[in-house]
Amino acid sequence: MAIRVQQEDFDLGAELLALRQDNPKIGAIASFLGLVRDINEGDAVAGMSLEHYPGMTEKALERIVEQAKARWDIFDALVIHRVGDLQPTDQIVLVAVTSAHRGEAFAACEFIMDYLKTEAPFWKREQTSSGARWVDARESDENAAKRWEK
Amino acid sequence: MAIRVQQEDFDLGAELLALRQDNPKIGAIASFLGLVRDINEGDAVAGMSLEHYPGMTEKALERIVEQAKARWDIFDALVIHRVGDLQPTDQIVLVAVTSAHRGEAFAACEFIMDYLKTEAPFWKREQTSSGARWVDARESDENAAKRWEK
Amino acid sequence: MITLLYFARLREALGVSTEQIDLPPEVRDIAGLTALLRARGGAWENELAEGRAYRIAVNQDMADGATAIKTGDEIAIFPPVTGG
Amino acid sequence: MITLLYFARLREALGVSTEQIDLPPEVRDIAGLTALLRARGGAWENELAEGRAYRIAVNQDMADGATAIKTGDEIAIFPPVTGG
Numbered sequence: 001m002a003i004r005v006q007q008e009d010f011d012l013g014a015e016l017l018a019l020r021q022d023n024p025k026i027g028a029i030a031s032f033l034g035l036v037r038d039i040n041e042g043d044a045v046a047g048m049s050l051e052h053y054p055g056m057t058e059k060a061l062e063r064i065v066e067q068a069k070a071r072w073d074i075f076d077a078l079v080i081h082r083v084g085d086l087q088p089t090d091q092i093v094l095v096a097v098t099s100a101h102r103g104e105a106f107a108a109c110e111f112i113m114d115y116l117k118t119e120a121p122f123w124k125r126e127q128t129s130s131g132a133r134w135v136d137a138r139e140s141d142e143n144a145a146k147r148w149e150k
Numbered sequence: 151m152a153i154r155v156q157q158e159d160f161d162l163g164a165e166l167l168a169l170r171q172d173n174p175k176i177g178a179i180a181s182f183l184g185l186v187r188d189i190n191e192g193d194a195v196a197g198m199s200l201e202h203y204p205g206m207t208e209k210a211l212e213r214i215v216e217q218a219k220a221r222w223d224i225f226d227a228l229v230i231h232r233v234g235d236l237q238p239t240d241q242i243v244l245v246a247v248t249s250a251h252r253g254e255a256f257a258a259c260e261f262i263m264d265y266l267k268t269e270a271p272f273w274k275r276e277q278t279s280s281g282a283r284w285v286d287a288r289e290s291d292e293n294a295a296k297r298w299e300k
Numbered sequence: 301m302i303t304l305l306y307f308a309r310l311r312e313a314l315g316v317s318t319e320q321i322d323l324p325p326e327v328r329d330i331a332g333l334t335a336l337l338r339a340r341g342g343a344w345e346n347e348l349a350e351g352r353a354y355r356i357a358v359n360q361d362m363a364d365g366a367t368a369i370k371t372g373d374e375i376a377i378f379p380p381v382t383g384g
Numbered sequence: 385m386i387t388l389l390y391f392a393r394l395r396e397a398l399g400v401s402t403e404q405i406d407l408p409p410e411v412r413d414i415a416g417l418t419a420l421l422r423a424r425g426g427a428w429e430n431e432l433a434e435g436r437a438y439r440i441a442v443n444q445d446m447a448d449g450a451t452a453i454k455t456g457d458e459i460a461i462f463p464p465v466t467g468g
Contacts, residue, residue: 013163016183024188024238030259031181032252033166034468038174050467051392053460056444081467088174093468102182102384103294106260109180113252113468119446121460122467123392134393137437137464144253184384200383201308203376206360231383243384252468263384269362271376272383273308284309287353287380 001069001077003061005052007084009091019078019096026075030105031096032113038088040135043128048135050083050092053121057081064115068097072104077112081122111148118145151219151227153211155202157234159241169228169246176225180255181246182263188238190285193278198285200233200242203271207231214265218247222254227262231272261298268295301371302333307378310354313347323371330356331365333375353380385455386417391462394438397431407455414440415449417459437464 002019004010012033020026038045065077075098082092095112099105124135152169154160162183170176188195215227225248232242245262249255274285302323311317327333334356338348348354356363357376369375388403395401411417418440422429432438440447441460453459 011163012166013161016162020185020239022239024186026185026239027187029183029185031183032256033179033181034252035170035176035179036174037177037250052467053389053391053441053444053462056441056460059444089170089172089176100187102184102260102263103290106182106256106263110252110256113256117468118465120467121391121441121462121465123463124466125392134396134463135466137466140253141468202383203305203307203357203360203378206357206376209360267384268381270383271307271357271378271381273379274382275308284312284379285382287382291384 001062001065002079003058003065004080005054005057005061005083006080007082009082010080010094012091012094015078015080015094016096019076020098023075023098025100026098027100028102028105029096029098030102030109031094032109033091034093034113036086036088036090036092040126040128043126043130045088046127046129047085047087048124048126049085051123051125052081052083056121060120061116064112064119067115068108068111071111072099072108073101074099074104074108077108079112079116081116081120083122114141114144114148117141151212151215152229153208153215154230155204155207155211155233156230157232159232160230160244162241162244165228165230165244166246169226170248173225173248175250176248177250178252178255179246179248180252180259181244182259183241184243184263186236186238186240186242190276190278193276193280195238196277196279197235197237198274198276199235201273201275202231202233206271210270211266214262214269217265218258218261221261222249222258223251224249224254224258227258229262229266231266231270233272264291264294264298267291302369303374305374305376305378307376309379310347310377313343315343323369327369329365329369330358330363330367330375333369334365337377348377354378355380386453387458389458389460389462391460393463394431394461397427399427407453411453413449413453414442414447414451414459417453418449421461432461438462439464 247259
């Protein structure tokens with residue numbers, strides 16, 4: 001398991017290659033890449049700043065990945081989340097999961113993203129034309145995470 | 151929409167960069183990469199050869215992507231599927247979907263993979279220690295595709 | 301004339317990848333065509349028997365026994381697909 | 385002594401990012417601590433009022449009002465998270 005919280009950008013292709021390390025047991029890699037959009041809640045977004053809780057962030061992400069590993073037959077997972085100042089089209093987050101078969105890889109990848117959204121201590125502050133604002137948590141994210149409790 | 155059936159390998163990172171083209175409306179890219187494993191049905195696999203039905207393959211994949219676009223609010227989708235001779239750890243298939251939000255991207259990406267597995271005319275022939283054999287279709291793949299009929 | 305294409309395991313079992321045949325006037329659908337092919341006996345009778353798992357596409361769209369066929373059609377017969 | 389951390393909108397609203405306070409002997413859980421902080425009045429009373437959406441972590445694990453606390457703990461108070 002690799003968990004990284006960093007200001008620097010990352011190379012998606014290189015990260016996925018490193019994750020699979022030519023392991024011939026891997027048949028499937030599901031990945032999710034989150035990007036900064038130039039619009040949110042109907043307002044133009046010029047950029048954003050991501051704050052986090054150092055220490056707890058990594059701990060929360062590790063726990064989420066452990067839960068995914070306990071629940072699905074997966075080999076490994078990678079989570080990279082950026083913090084600091086970001087612009088539209090910038091990469092924010094990468095979650096990637098390797099497994100023998102696709103069903104497990106998809107489910108674990110989406111599970112990790114859904115829990116990251118509701119459990120990992122990151123906060124976004126957006127710059128819009130009417131000033132900076134803290135992004136509100138969305139009920140749809142709570143609901144997405146709750147699906148997995150079934 | 152881009153659909154490619156090709157013998158050549160592809161560069162995952164470059165393909166995903168090209169797919170998003172710095173479009174600031176994209177908030178999410180879900181992707182799936184399928185790889186050749188060195189084992190199947192309990193037997194060691196030294197390599198495989200992928201046959202397809204030229205013309206129908208592209209048509210079937212286009213239809214699957216159209217269905218995904220009709221069903222979810224996604225921007226674009228990319229499907230690359232290799233044919234010919236492949237070795238363990240080789241890339242076989244890439245499906246990537248861009249959208250504003252992650253739920254749609256994940257669902258459409260998994261839908262496309264599930265239908266590709268049951269509708270697109272590709273056939274795998276594996277080389278094992280006991281000779282070459284055509285891979286049998288799996289009931290689990292039929293069931294995965296049927297989930298989406300609900 | 302119709303064009304028949306065979307793929308993968310069926311191509312090997314039947315020993316042919318493509319052929320063109322005249323469509324007898326009484327054969328109007330896929331069920332009629334597969335009956336015609338089964339009447340060739342041997343591997344044809346065996347591989348295309350009722351209950352065997354094979355798929356048929358007419359002009360590159362998936363078809364079933366009731367699908368109508370006509371002169372000029374491209375008809376492909378193949379095993380269940382295994383890509384991805 | 386306990387260490388208190390505040391993040392994001394709450395850090396701004398309360399005007400403090402970290403502080404260390406002595407834990408009064410009668411405060412044994414998170415509910416007791418938030419009551420103590422609310423008694424500061426002003427933004428504290430407002431932001432930490434019942435029904436406001438905030439989260440608390442004790443030693444970097446999510447906690448609730450019943451979670452016990454003790455001297456030496458690191459306790460963080462922050463808005464619902466919005467990463468990803």
